Amino acid sequence: MPTSLLFATWDGGGNVAPLLAIAAEAQRRGATVRVMGHAGQRGAVEAAGLRFEPYANAKPWSVTAPRSGLSADLGYAAVFADRGIGRDLIASLTREPADRVVVDGLLVGALSALRRRRVRYTILVHTLRSVMFRSLTSGPLGLVMTLRGHNPRSLYRRADAELIVTEQSLDPGSGRVPRTAHYTGAILPSIGRLRPDEVDPIVLVSLSTTYVAGQAELLQRIIEALAPRPVRTVVTTGPAVDPAALTVSENAVVRAYIPHTEALPRTSVVIGHGGHATTMLALAHGVPMLILPTNLSFDQPTIAHVVAANRLGRSLPKRASVEQIRAAFEDVLGSTEYRENAQQLGARMRAGDGLTAAVDLLLDDDRDDDESD
Template sequence: MTDVVFATVDAGGNVPPMRDIAVEVARRGHRVRVLGHEQQRTSFERAGLEFHAYSDPEPWDPTELKSTFDGLRGFIRQLTARDKGDDLIALTTPDSVVVVDCMLVAVLGAAQDAGHPTVALVHAFHAYFDGPWRRGPLGMAARLKGLGPRRLWKNCDAVLVCTDRELDPAGSRDWPDTFVWTGPVQPETRSAVPVAPRRVLASLSTIAFPGQQEAVQNILDGLADTAVDVVLTTGPAVDSASLTVPANAEVHAFLPHDEVMAGCSAVIGHGGHSTTVRALAHGLPLVIMPMHPMLDQPMVGKAVEAIGAGVSIKRTASPEQIRTAIETVLDGPHRAAAEAIAERWRGADGTVVAADRILALQPKPVSP
């Protein structure tokens, strides 16, 4: 039995891949513990995983709307706080394998300094993290604290990129053998069978961004009085009580997306990797409205456009522009392009690939 400790950060779409991989490792009979923020406890414990909270007394709520400055300052604190590394080391044993969200540079550094076999988990395109993220404010702050991301990733025993290598702009480059594109960590899914009238799922980020409330209302206004039914999931970041909801729309705080997508004809999303991959796995075309220019959402939107599986529009798009975009993906060749991606992914399981690689790093017993 291998002892595996996972360290995460509450940042939305980065969580499901780590949770699913941890569940797979535990299913094989290994000891799994998860270190994260207290508000993540329920999600991991419902999955049957042992959970431990950071000792950090500073609250962190990504669903609370913040100014750009305050949001950056808070996120830098979460990713570079060395006390989180201390929490990890207090939880590990000498034989632990450590799996860390690639953004948690302080925790990665602590695991490596302690000599643990260390895995960095990249939940989206590595091109984003090794590009705009590393060169932007978060990466610069990390380097100023002696926690250069590229150096830490290079020193890991494995870097698991949980996405499709052909979609990731970094996938065409040569990488050390420690870098592995696992494929999406997404259960094998059948193609959607659209219901009548055609259904569109609209789901923007669970993280609060400026202008998100207005974007959601524009989606509802743009699709009002059309021949499609709209299912909108708001998450905690949008105040559903303040929305004007047309007769052809229903609003939910949360719904299992796999269940809803099974009968959809298209998805409107924010370019979050998790939602985008889930839609493509169902063979569904997308309209992508990136909520923040500094995150990976614009890059994901461009990748979806490049394969012909959707269109990307501005967060500030008018209701008329949103309606036109939906009509384009519903009536154009985008469904066929999304179906081709879904077919290529069938039979592959990024969760299994990731778990195999993690468990291959189990410390070898010392010979007597």
Template structure:
């Protein structure tokens, strides 16, 4: 059996795909451990994976530290790369699996000639766009080479679906494994026990600017909508800071897989993981991007093009949001479009297919080591 080291960062939606793939590998008998930010240690340990300590990585806490400038520093952090090299010196790994935005760690693995794979928890088209903008310039100024690091990976695992992220000419080492999401069956009684539709509102676990005001606008927009509403604020927004309409449930956290089987609509920020999980349950999505410099606007546009969602700008007043909520709750072609995309998501079990690719990489690396030893 193999030993794999996953390198992640405190980004919220980027962690579940890594954990889902790791659990699949553990179920097959492999040993898995994680390296990430210090604030993640308890959560990763609670998820049942080994956790490596960090000494050099930049401090980062997604509840309070996010800003575009901080993100640029974070993705170029060579300190996480130094921690990666320390971890494999203490305990070698057959394969390192690096988050596709942890370019400092990816660079370290490449320079040290460690066998590594890259886990892409977003559209590949969005990644290419980001690397042409401020992120790519920042990495170049810091003498990091993101395209080279991606090209030198033994494999890249892309956790999207073809309809939303088409690849005209993918490189041979880029494998579309599909979204890594939990899917629960819909209850036999329909969307909700009382027959009313359920709207799930979740605008990110990240501490984006104006998050509370955006959540409040969405809450106010639902006052006139005939639906049950459940809001998950995440760690960045205190539920007590919101003016909650009567009958609306507000929680810090509820596993979305517990709510989506009886939901009719998700209002989100365009995070890739939440969006893929909503589609996996055949749900249309109203997207309010929280940060235009991320992939969130692209996710929203792709849903609109596919007919499975709508986009509303950040900071939109309730009067702009309410008609879109009513439109997506009503019968219409968006429901069939969401169901088509949902079938596509479910046809690509990302954790299983991703684990298959990683096992192939480990086997190929072992064969390569054997041949080199024989030549000596």
């Protein structure tokens, strides 16, 4: 079993929790673990009981800083291509070697540095693998990677392994992955007793925890759309939107944060943005969804399409009107098909254990022998 692990992450949204969960479980099993990330991640990493090393050469980055349009896309691309992260990883390994390095699959600059130094690495894929790989190897982001001198296709091919922490049945490209790529299932927090027939159900509204232009306005339209309906609306804004900036209807409460695991057992519909973490958690609870993707540059449009195509809910564009949101919500709320499909998928997801599967693979000595160069 590898006895020391170095994890590399970045200040994002849903990418952080699964990496920290894997790192904490590996540490619980006896591995020596440290996590490198942007300075603003110290609190989250240390709250997970893990040792934190901030990047020294990486470009400054905070996911809640206001950016919009092209500047947002270029900002994310700069993080993913950042060679400074790679230099920091190599420097950390020089000071303190590790048996295995686990890197967020978007950090191509870090993967390039490890490959040049012939350091073996495992890639963590924290969303649909088809979306992550396609985004890095084609389109605008793929072009940026090429212009920065990176070859994501080769870097993925050279990985010791990929841990894909998503629901395989929802990934359109799951049948075309290399033998070193392993679907573990989504990594989920503890799910309590489900109460789908509670008299006073909740509609949970949760968009991105990162800054996205127009998100506050969309939250306001959702609140207005649900205001006439006899439902309790719970809105979580995350750190990027001030709850005080929203006008709240009588049937709604707005909070910066509540644990979704507390609300979801009593939730009848989730209205979300198509973020992987929120979507997987809602579906694991058997809750149908209405998805309005707010960031069109990565996985949210595909996740919205997958949810709609599998009849797990509906999707709308983020500029949808109050009337359109209300009509789609009423369709999801009243549909037996959406609810039954979500409940069946949720039962399958709850029967698995993505965290155990991921850590088992990570700490498996036999895989080291079988997949060595």
